[in-house]
Amino acid sequence: MPPSGFPLSGDGRGTTLAWSDDPLLAAKFTVPAAPRHHVSRPRLLGRVGAGTHGPVTLVTGPAGAGKTALAAAWTRDGEPPGPVAWLTLDPHDAAPGIFWSYVVEALGRALPRSPGGISMPARPGSVGTSLLTRLAAATEHFPGPVVLVLDGFEKVAGRRVPAGLEFLLDHCGPLLRLVVTSRADPLLPLHRYRAEDRLTEIRGADLAFTSHEASALLHGHGLKPGDDVARALTRRTGGWAAGLRLCALAVQRTGDPDGFTRSFTGTEQAVSDYLVAEVLDTRPAATGELLLRASILDRLHPDLVNALTGRKDAEAVLAGLTRENAFVDPVPGTPWCRVHPLFADVLRAQLRIRHPALVPRLHARAARWLAGEGRVTEALEHAAEAGDWQYAASEAVRHLLAVAMFTAPDGERIERAFSRMPASVPGAGPALLAAACRLARHDRAGCRERLTEAGRHLRRSGKEPTPEAGLTHALLCLLCEPRADRQTDGRADGPGPDRQADGPGPPGPAEEAARAVADLMRRMPPELIRAHPEIEALRLYGLARSFLGRGRLAEGRRLCAEAAGACTTQASLPVQHLSLGLLAVAEAAAGALTAAEDHALRSLAVADQCGAAPDRRSGAACLALAAVACERDDQEAAHRRLGQALACRDVHEDPLLAAEAAVLRSRLELALGRWETALAALPLPGAGDAPWPAQRLALTRSAAALARGDHEAAAVAVHGTRADGPAPLLALARAHFAAGRTDRSLRLLARAGNSPDLSLPDRVGVQLLRARAALQAGDRAAAQHLLGRALEAARPERLRRPFGDAGPWLRHLLDGTGGTGPAPAPGSWLTARGGADLPDPVQPLSGRERDVLLCVQRMMSADEIADDLSLSVNTVKTHLRSVYRKLGVSRRREAVERGRELRIL
């Protein structure tokens, strides 16, 4: 029997997100400093303060309404009930893995000395539902109230981060208080929080300045306006904080509050439009030019701005603008600053109109400065904007980013940057990047084509390619499944059924590529290799694919497991997702169903953990779960999982997975007795197919033909493929048996049965066919003995399909195996749906936990469950939490699904 699974050294734990000493990262956890001329707004501070008694405070309003200023002022002066964990969000934080690791870091910084009992889940590698449950549990042990401020929540829009936050709010202890500022209402069940009185809202209308506050603001800028001026400006701006500040700036310039107010209120121009023009036009020309050139940036660094202007005054100009509190906000604790979005867009448009030719040049300069500072991803984006593809590609190759495209958290950004590169850009670097982009889109043929071109350039350049370029080339070659030419193909894959399993054979192109990668890795600086564990992981994964493609399942599985174990950083989690998924597919095919299920579920958990976007996920894990369900004769689950798998792109594009999906669809149709659709589900054999998927398809075609009663077609289907391994022998044996050639069939079975490569389903199949032959020969005792052995072999994995496929003769024989003794029939598990003989993949639930889960299945609320079971609501929640933890899920529906899968329900 094949080993039921490989121990994985990595285990998904122990991976850490390196908290680089990037000051911009540290700034995310810093409370923004009070601006000069800050207006204290006690009415709002009081409301935030009151809000932090309840769990959630929501501050919403348009840009420039003063949301962040309010939250920051409250943190500084509002007497928070306990330590405040501050997190400023950016658009790149929308992946749950990244978001939650920031939340954990923010809480860790706010609670520097975690007293005993609090185990902060400080391992972003284990982010995911389990992190959320542990986070919720950790909040129960807070020494006192802790406030978490999420500033700019609209930047992490989408459903997944808010869904996690909803879970946390539903399960955290009473000491976690949340303050969320957002431009748009977050996707939280606000209506429910309102009804439960758990939400304090401070909305745009509340944030609007009263004329009294406006007057204080103008006073702060050294102006002494009359009440009527303050009232008029408040009315005209609608109390918009940013607008009032701009009014103050404009009035400061003109020194004529009445005149300004008259012309401002007299015009029909949009408020922001009028004020922006007013403020920009009154800047000195040099400042205007600087802002214009810097508008291509999201964040301004004085040196970077100097690089764009060719001057040396950026620091002074930016400091001046910051001091004026006009539209430049410093990023706390760093020399960086940000231009208010109101101005950024206008300035960008102005630059486009006035100096269209300058825009690409500025981007090119920014790219070089950023690359020099080690901000490579940003540099690539600017180089792409500049159309400077040679530079972009050479930098990407130098930093091994062509490979990181599949793995790194910002891989999508890199892919997006290069996706616009025209095909006509010459050179090895651009060809390598184009190849990587194609592979990221599962276009293997396109990838191979670009790689050939890259290889030509690398050879033609005359000198030895850099190790980075060589490594990128070799690794991409390995991953896109190199094709050997025809003759070596035949030699490497063996001519017939007798040749299998007699050694590794000559190295194929995949092994050569893998060896080249390993050689080049040794030639590179060790610290660079250590920083990129995903390279070794991808090498092993690529090699595993090649072995699987050639039908060498045992080696393929070992390499998949090694690849998953080599993933030790956040950046390599996507490779772990891929490797575990592929491992599960191979295990399901070999009949190691329990291991396949386990690895598939872990693959899915890893994908959640690294926040992989749905269109970048691999369907391998769902495919494996579908195959497991099919082997266990659970058609409904198999259909559901197959549907999920087919929603992923790689199940259609990846030849290995596409073949498995077709096999599965065909088997499911066959189980329904629809032979024609079962045959139609299988693609016709193509010349370029890898041997193993081709064989899987051929054997399934043979089974479908046999089910239809066409034993000749069944035999032909097997003969049409390269017949490695024992599986084709079994298929032929079945065809001959159906044709009445029992002797020949038994000879084939003997050969197949002796093979060490026999998979579990095939071994069971061999025994069943022998049992049938024995029955036909009238030897009922021998048949029952063989059937008993088949049942014994299949039972640990609950493998049911071979018995279901065998035909009606089996039922009669089965009825006889039980005898009359008191012991249950050895075949009883075949039809049983209970969980008695199941291995326990999870910690068993306690009786109470199971009761609670049963109630959850009946869609009862926590209160109803508490009533029903005569427990307190808190106890119910505690039970629920441990159910979630034990089942590794984060929400009720998943708990019920998982409970059904594990047959707890």
Place this chain on the structure above:
Amino acid sequence: MRYEFRVTGSVSRLMAEAFPELKAEPVPRQTLFSGAVTDEAHLYGLLARFQDLGLSVEEMRRLPE
């Protein structure tokens, strides 16, 4: 699909240039922006851009093809 956005106040050419994909047309006390919108993501992006620029959208509608 084509959309029309009605924004409060008149909007200068400078600010309208922040929407190169839309045509701006002044009407009394308002500005009409109209043009082709690629998909929903583009639509939400436009709304966010209006918000960024402090422009308030009073009305938005899909134009008949």
